[in-house]
Amino acid sequence: MxxxxxxxxxxxxxxxxxxxxxxxxxxxxxxxxxxxxxxxxxxxxxxxxxxxxxxxxxxxxxxxxxxxxxxxxxxxxxxxxxxxxxxxxxxxxxxxxxxxxxxxxxxxxxxxxxxxxxxxxxxxxxxxxxxxxxxxxxxxxxxxxxxxxxxxxxxxxxxxxxxxxxxxxxxxxxxxxxxxxxxxxxxxxxxxMRYKHIGRAVQQARGNRLDMIEKIGDTLSACLKREGLPGTVTGREKHLYSIYRKMVTQKKSFAEIMDVFAFRIVTDKIDTCYRILGAVHNLYKPVPGRFKDYIAIPKANGYQSLHTDLFGARDITIEIQIRTEEMEQVANQGIASHSGYKAGGEPASAKAQGNYNRARQWVQGLLEMQKQAGNSMEFIESVKIDLFPDEVYVFTPKGRILELPKGATPVDFAYAVHTDVGNNCVSCRINRRLAPLSTPLESGQTVEIITTPSAQPNMAWLNFVVTGKARTNIRHFLKHKQNAESVSLGRRLLNQFLANYDLSVDTLDPEHLGQYLKGSGLQSLDDLLKEIGLGNRMAYIVAQKLKPRSGNEQDENQSEEPLSVSGTEGMVLSYARCCHPIPGDSILGHISSGRGIVVHRDDCRNIAEFRHDPKKCVYLNWDKRVSDEFQASLKIELMAQRGIIATLATKVSAAGANIHRIDIDEKEAQMSTVHLDVSVRNRVHLAQVMKRIRTLSSVSRITRA
Structure with a gap:
């Protein structure tokens, strides 16, 4: 010690x-x-x-x-x-x-x-x-x-x-x-045990390799001397975990990995690095696609070097790294490679500033993710994703180079440029051609993001983005959006029940409201409205608690005016898949904890037991301005014929509807039952679709499922 x-x-x-x-x-x-x-x-x-x-x-x-x-x-x-x-x-x-x-x-x-x-x-x-x-x-x-x-x-x-x-x-x-x-x-x-076995195998292989390493090293040194290029050639020893990871990820045997001989050439300046590269490429044939120039395009951590793979004698593969002495120091010690730090922790030398700034930029990115992450576990997962070592290098339309993890998509690229670009992106061009936002990017591509102010992040993006920054920002936006929608829905629900006492959210007694919030452990009115909107608190009970202490004590179970549904309430209002309600149906809202309101048809059997319970259900009606499309299910019994599915699709399309799903059950030899999910505007539109399908002679019966 x-x-x-x-x-x-x-x-x-x-x-x-x-x-x-x-x-x-x-x-x-x-x-x-x-x-x-x-x-x-x-x-x-x-x-x-x-x-x-x-x-x-x-x-x-x-x-x-x-x-x-x-x-x-x-x-x-x-x-x-x-x-x-x-x-x-x-x-x-x-x-x-x-x-x-x-x-x-x-x-x-x-x-x-x-x-x-x-x-x-x-x-x-x-x-x-x-x-x-x-x-x-x-x-x-x-x-x-x-x-x-x-x-x-x-x-x-x-x-x-x-x-x-x-x-x-x-x-x-x-x-x-x-x-x-x-x-x-x-x-x-x-x-x-794996460490011990690989360590023993490396020791055994080292004895057999020493002569070969020495011969290749001497050949490379002689080549540099012949060309008049200064440089020190050393054989690089692979560390055990690197060998193990290559065996696992590349599915290679130990012998295959140890057949690759690695060397490092350290020289005086950048110009000499490229001249040495030319010399070794003349000495041995380079492996196509295995050259990487990290001098012109440094890694995000400041690492710089030339990497190339060569075909040596006797089919031996040679890995070579070429770098300057300063690059060698930075590669080994990173941001700690410069000794002079100022009082504030900033490197004093000008040369150190680039590496220091890269490190600071990365830490600032982590800090931004930390602020927007929902909790520490979500943050740590984002950091792990961000630490993956494989990179791709892509260009902005103006020629700026961005480094992204392997498998990154245009959405990751958009968020790397700026958070607002990511939030507002709608499509992209890769090498001037339109491409899906889920396309994995490759090094050397030029990526252009097309944005519009009205665009918003899509939850489906979480299925393919790989960078922590993109994932964190998408989640943050969606959470913020859900919060805003929950508050809005909670306000409408509470106002509906407060109307029984001739009150509204805006006319509540501030002192009485403050006491209720304090007793409920809530910080603000918005927190209360959010809880109601998400279904964690019942608007009916909250309204009873907030009603005036004296005066009319009449307890009404339900407001006379049902809540209007416009179809644009977003993430806090969803439509039941058991009965597929559409505009024109009589509807009822089931208050589901954490989900907000789930809309059912009034005659749905799944809510029959608590349809009259104001703590769990709320009366709804359709807003006259509703304009979205809704899904409805049809059950069609017909005679099996060649091309009948194509004919059905044509009829549905002619009625201005889209097919979401189609299933066929064979009842008898000649009869089949088709289950069809279609998107329609309302009950009138659905009736038009059903009328078109009934015109087919092979259809014996059609009903709404």
Missing amino acids: PTIQDLSHSLTSYLDADQINLVRRAYYYAEQAHDGQRRKSGEPYVTHPLAVASILAEMNMDHQSLMAAMLHDVIEDTQVDTKGLSSQFGETVTGIVDGVSKLTHLHFETKAEAQAENFQKMVMAMAEDIRVILVKLGDRLHNMRTLGVMAPEKQRRIARETLDIYAPVAARLGMHDIHVELQDLAFRAYYP
């Missing part, structure tokens, strides 16, 4: 004496605060924050990050609070520590929910200071290194969380070294 003296000595290479003394002071403060506490392994607890600070020191992190690493468990595990910590070490360090601390004072139904809430809080702190996630990743890395002392069940839970969240976050921030180590440590804890 490192000591504070070892750490102080290593810090002299990039921190001044005053900054090192501040780090030492934070260590001694943590040592005193954690006095008497021990880890599961039996070591003094302070060894953990010291190890976390040492991990960050290897990345040349600033002194405030190292101080926060020393103190990151003080608020959670000791009697010290944020106020005391702030008075000792300042607001900046305390803010980082608070962002890393767990939510120990809250209780959740499940551990998954606790982890989601914890990550949600951390994202909010990251938006203030990006160093929060760097300290958290150092904390998680040391915990994973010492995970063996935990119970097997806890090891698996922590390993799963690491694979799902923390390793992808490290990759998203470009911190390759930490990403790889977290994955391998989590793999060992979650699948110990």
Whole structure:
């Protein structure tokens, strides 16, 4: 284990004496605060924050990050609070520590929910200071290194969380070294037998490969020397989790994956990278479609490199990465690759600004998702989706490049451009041709989104969008829309019953209303109306509670005036599938908890038992202005003939209706029963459709189902 003296000595290479003394002071403060506490392994607890600070020191992190690493468990595990910590070490360090601390004072139904809430809080702190996630990743890395002392069940839970969240976050921030180590440590804890078998197989294969790797490496070095190109050639070792994932996802055997030899060439500048690419393509034949230029189009985490696959001698496949020394540093350490941070947590060097801004932009995107997500579990699922590593690169009509996850659609693209573009999109053009909004995008395509101010997100989009931002914004819009519709319907229902007492929502006594809201645990009138609209509270009972305390105490079971249905009430009013009501039918509304009002025909058997109960049903009538189309079911008995279905479809179409569904039951050898679902405007329109069908000589009987 490192000591504070070892750490102080290593810090002299990039921190001044005053900054090192501040780090030492934070260590001694943590040592005193954690006095008497021990880890599961039996070591003094302070060894953990010291190890976390040492991990960050290897990345040349600033002194405030190292101080926060020393103190990151003080608020959670000791009697010290944020106020005391702030008075000792300042607001900046305390803010980082608070962002890393767990939510120990809250209780959740499940551990998954606790982890989601914890990550949600951390994202909010990251938006203030990006160093929060760097300290958290150092904390998680040391915990994973010492995970063996935990119970097997806890090891698996922590390993799963690491694979799902923390390793992808490290990759998203470009911190390759930490990403790889977290994955391998989590793999060992979650699948110990698979880890052991693959590790043993790699050791055996390594001995057989050394000669071949050395020969290919020498050939590449000789090629560079012959062309006068500076560069260092090294063989890349595949880490165990990467091998395992390729075996699972690509369904390849271990031998097939180990047949690919990987090399990295590190050179001095970008121009030389492209010249080396030309040289190796002359040396070995490139594999078509396997070249990627991440220098011209960097990944979202700032990663830059040239990737190419080559056909070597004896049918050996060679993977080559070509990059500069600075790109190598960024690839391994990501946003932590630049040592100079300002007081506010912003990198000081101009070169670091691009990577820092990318990380900040990603965190701001997470923060936007967090604000619009319904709960922490929905948020964490959106983040997981957003962390998938496969990308496609597409262009806007003006040539701007956008990076999206593999499988992304034009709707994902629209939300990536701007939330308003996504909310108002109606169609799209891919490479100047009209295409469905559900079309998966491919790299290199130019996507143009067509919008209109009256357009709204469709719930069906949730079936094919893949980005967290698109999914969160669609859900947010639909929830907001349902809330508005619930409030509107709740107002109409409550007004209907308040009319019995010569009242309306607008003329209620404010004091009486306030007392009722307080007693019901509701914050506002809109909350009450929303509850009524969703069917969670009965308008009949609420009206009784809100009626005047004195005066006419007559209790009427139902308002004389039924509620009008226009067909445009949206998500809080639906039509029963058992009886398919259409304009012109006598209708009754069943108040269903969470769904609002479900409209049934008056003679529907499913509501017969409670049709006279004002707590569960409400009288309805059709608005004269209703203009939507509604579904009706027909049962047709006819003689089986060739082409009869096509003839039926022609008759329905001629009557101006559409067929939704058609089923055929064979009753006898010559007779069949056809069940037809058609969309019509009202009962008159349905009668016209039935009249057209009756003109067919083969139809013996037609009834409405």
